[in-house]
Amino acid sequence: MRRLLPLCISLAVFMHFSLPPGNVGQAAGPPPQTSKQDWSKAATLVREKIDAEIESLQALYQHLHANPELAFEEFKTSARMAKELTALGFQVTGNIGGLGVVGVLKNGAGPTILVRTDMDALPVTEKTGLPYASKLRTRDKEGNDVGVMHACGHDMHMTCWVGAARVLTQLKDRWQGTLVFIAQPAEEVGGGARRMLEDGLFKRFPRPDFCLALHCDSKTPHGHVAYNEGLLLANVDTIDITVRGKGGHGSAPHTTIDPIVLAARIILDLQTIVSREVDPTDAAVVTVGSIHGGTKHNIIPAEVKLQLTVRTLKDSVRKHVLEAIVRLAKAAAEGARAPEPTVRIEVDDFTPAVFNNAELAKKTTGVFRQVLGEGKVHNIGPIMGGEDFGRYGREGVPIFLYFLGTMKPEQVKAAKEGGPPLPSLHSDFYYPEMTPSIRSGVLMMSLAVLNLAGKD
Ligand SMILES: [Zn+2]
Ligand SMILES: [Zn+2]
Numbered sequence: 269m270r271r272l273l274p275l276c277i278s279l280a281v282f283m284h285f286s287l288p289p290g291n292v293g294q295a296a297g298p299p300p301q302t303s304k305q306d307w308s309k310a311a312t313l314v315r316e317k318i319d320a321e322i323e324s325l326q327a328l329y330q331h332l333h334a335n336p337e338l339a340f341e342e343f344k345t346s347a348r349m350a351k352e353l354t355a356l357g358f359q360v361t362g363n364i365g366g367l368g369v370v371g372v373l374k375n376g377a378g379p380t381i382l383v384r385t386d387m388d389a390l391p392v393t394e395k396t397g398l399p400y401a402s403k404l405r406t407r408d409k410e411g412n413d414v415g416v417m418h419a420c421g422h423d424m425h426m427t428c429w430v431g432a433a434r435v436l437t438q439l440k441d442r443w444q445g446t447l448v449f450i451a452q453p454a455e456e457v458g459g460g461a462r463r464m465l466e467d468g469l470f471k472r473f474p475r476p477d478f479c480l481a482l483h484c485d486s487k488t489p490h491g492h493v494a495y496n497e498g499l500l501l502a503n504v505d506t507i508d509i510t511v512r513g514k515g516g517h518g519s520a521p522h523t524t525i526d527p528i529v530l531a532a533r534i535i536l537d538l539q540t541i542v543s544r545e546v547d548p549t550d551a552a553v554v555t556v557g558s559i560h561g562g563t564k565h566n567i568i569p570a571e572v573k574l575q576l577t578v579r580t581l582k583d584s585v586r587k588h589v590l591e592a593i594v595r596l597a598k599a600a601a602e603g604a605r606a607p608e609p610t611v612r613i614e615v616d617d618f619t620p621a622v623f624n625n626a627e628l629a630k631k632t633t634g635v636f637r638q639v640l641g642e643g644k645v646h647n648i649g650p651i652m653g654g655e656d657f658g659r660y661g662r663e664g665v666p667i668f669l670y671f672l673g674t675m676k677p678e679q680v681k682a683a684k685e686g687g688p689p690l691p692s693l694h695s696d697f698y699y700p701e702m703t704p705s706i707r708s709g710v711l712m713m714s715l716a717v718l719n720l721a722g723k724d
Pocket of ligand 2: 420422
């Protein structure tokens with residue numbers, strides 16, 4: 269179970285973790301050199317290996333897609349990932365930070381490269397209509413009966429990760445160094461990377477010189493890649509507010525303190541944080557994603573619960589926004605003569621911003637540009653999504669996370685021209701185009717590793 273901690277403690281934890289923006293992920297590791305090598309031959313070789321593996325990878329993807337598991341419950345999925353790496357000769361250790369899997373493959377002197385996949389699915393009922401769609405149901409942490417779906421594409425991440433491991437073991441004569449392939453649990457709820465690190469990921473196993481990961485993108489055509497040098501994804505905080513009042517009969521509001529009216533006021537007050545308190549040139553989001561209170565038309569309840577997600581790019585803005593939420597909630601309650609509301613931040617859920625190492629991003633996308641073509645590698649700005657891959661960078665290791673295009677090109681084109689909008693990640697309709705996404709995902713990750721550890 270995830271712990272709930274009062275705001276004061278979580279802010280102290282935050283202060284401990286925070287690093288000045290700009291330093292994050294920029295430390296250590298030899299500076300990568302920009303590649304002048306011709307990558308067409310290596311790409312052809314990798315494509316040949318993918319051709320030989322594609323049927324097996326399609327079957328793996330369909331199996332994973334049809335059998336999703338929620339965060340912290342990735343029992344079968346982690347066992348499968350461990351089995352895949354063991355079959356390739358990796359030295360595999362399970363149960364790192366819960367259900368995390370670490371596979372190490374040593375191949376002479378050279379850099380240590382960590383390649384990460386995540387494994388967890390979401391409490392979403394799939395509506396894609398795919399023949400291999402998930403039909404599974406389970407209980408979420410509140411005990412509700414929910415569908416389970418790989419709506420964030422982590423099944424594709426795992427398939428590309430296994431594919432790259434297979435290709436790289438077959439091409440051992442083309443690179444030198446150590447591979448650390450990790451399958452991380454619980455990305456969606458933010459606890460997986462932190463737990464693996466706390467369990468000694470960088471101490472019990474070779475400390476990486478570079479960390480690589482990909483994430484599916486539902487806005488980019490397959491065969492394309494999107495990325496940013498530097499800041500890519502936001503700080504993400506999850507907050508629960510319990511607004512308290514005094515219950516009573518709906519016909520006698522003067523005998524009560526109505527927490528529904530108070531909650532409505534707090535929600536509107538929270539909108540002034542970004543619009544009135546944060547510098548307009550700094551990005552921030554405060555979203556109230558859930559409000560629950562009351563049972564019946566004519567009963568004023570005693571409490572209302574709000575669930576918030578907060579996104580920020582700078583640590584200083586994060587600190588300000590979190591403090592402002594507490595201040596405004598308390599002030600509104602005081603104005604309404606209500607008891608003090610409880611504001612709790614789930615420390616386990618915090619995911620720090622993903623800050624891509626600029627040199628590593630340049631070096632890796634240099635190869636992508638050669639192989640995919642200049643027009644298919646897009647340098648985008650930071651976006652307000654979140655990913656706990658950022659935690660590996662906060663340990664001082666250069667990291668690079670890029671987005672793998674997964675959509676039909678004609679679908680993306682139609683959406684741009686005002687046609688049907690594309691589903692977002694986490695949508696019950698989202699799915700990657702299987703075969704082309706596997707092909708380009710395995711190709712790009714294999715080349716990214718060869719680029720860092722390849723023999724000249
Ligand atoms: Zn997700
Ligand atoms: Zn995801």
